[in-house]
Amino acid sequence: xxxxxxxxxxxxxxxxxxxxxxxxxxxxxxxxxxxxxxxxxxxxxxxxxxxxxxxxxxxxxxxxxxxxxxxxxxxxxxxxxxxxxxxxxxxxxxxxxxxxxxxxxxxxxxxxxxxxxxxxxxxxxxxxxxxxxxxxxxxxxxxxxxxxxxxxxxxxxxxxxxxxxxxxx
Numbered sequence: 001x002x003x004x005x006x007x008x009x010x011x012x013x014x015x016x017x018x019x020x021x022x023x024x025x026x027x028x029x030x031x032x033x034x035x036x037x038x039x040x041x042x043x044x045x046x047x048x049x050x051x052x053x054x055x056x057x058x059x060x061x062x063x064x065x066x067x068x069x070x071x072x073x074x075x076x077x078x079x080x081x082x083x084x085x086x087x088x089x090x091x092x093x094x095x096x097x098x099x100x101x102x103x104x105x106x107x108x109x110x111x112x113x114x115x116x117x118x119x120x121x122x123x124x125x126x127x128x129x130x131x132x133x134x135x136x137x138x139x140x141x142x143x144x145x146x147x148x149x150x151x152x153x154x155x156x157x158x159x160x161x162x163x164x165x166x167x168x169x
Contacts, residue, residue, distance in 0.1 A: 007075045007096065008104055012050065019066040027062035028053055028067065030075060030096075053077070055098040062115065063101050066145045072104035 009032035017026045020075050035046040053075055056064040067073060084091055103110040114146040 002078055004076055004099065005046040005079055005096065007051065009033065009073065009075075011067055011069050011071050011073055014069050015064050015067050024060045026055045026063040028063075030071075030073065052093070052095040053101070054080075055096060055101055058115070059098060059101065063098070067101065067103075072107040074100075074102050074104050076100040087139075101141060128163075148165050 007030060009030045011028050012031045013029040015028045016028050017024055032051065033046050035044055038045045039042075043145050054060075075098050076098055077096040080095050082093045082095065084093075098135045115142070115153050131166050
């Protein structure tokens with residue numbers, strides 16, 4: 001069983017994207033601020049924790065393209081502890097291996113662009129028509145997409161009850 005943590009904070013460094021043998025990895029530092037009421041001083045005390053975040057493979061590519069320094073984000077991931085020696089001293093670093101990264105929409109708005117998966121379509125005009133039909137922006141009861149020869153591209157079927165061009169004509 002894996003334990004996950006959720007952090008909300010601001011990105012305080014530029015996002016870096018590196019290619020590794022395990023695939024692309026994006027990294028950035030997150031500042032998460034927590035506050036509490038100090039009963040002794042009768043004051044509100046805020047503590048900021050800085051933590052490194054790593055996002056691997058496709059998530060890393062998307063983080064690199066979408067997240068920028070200063071933006072509020074929500075990160076869900078697993079804690080990872082790394083130990084190393086520096087100048088004869090043992091150093092322990094706690095990082096987050098991100099499973100999910102998104103903008104904190106309580107503090108602003110964001111636009112989402114779905115990434116393409118699967119085979120790519122070579123013809124840009126056809127790609128646009130397919131994207132329009134798949135997005136629901138067209139009434140598919142009165143329109144259909146073909147590959148230019150009168151036949152629908154692979155993966156799409158012509159809408160029933162619609163005339164199709166006869167490729168033999």
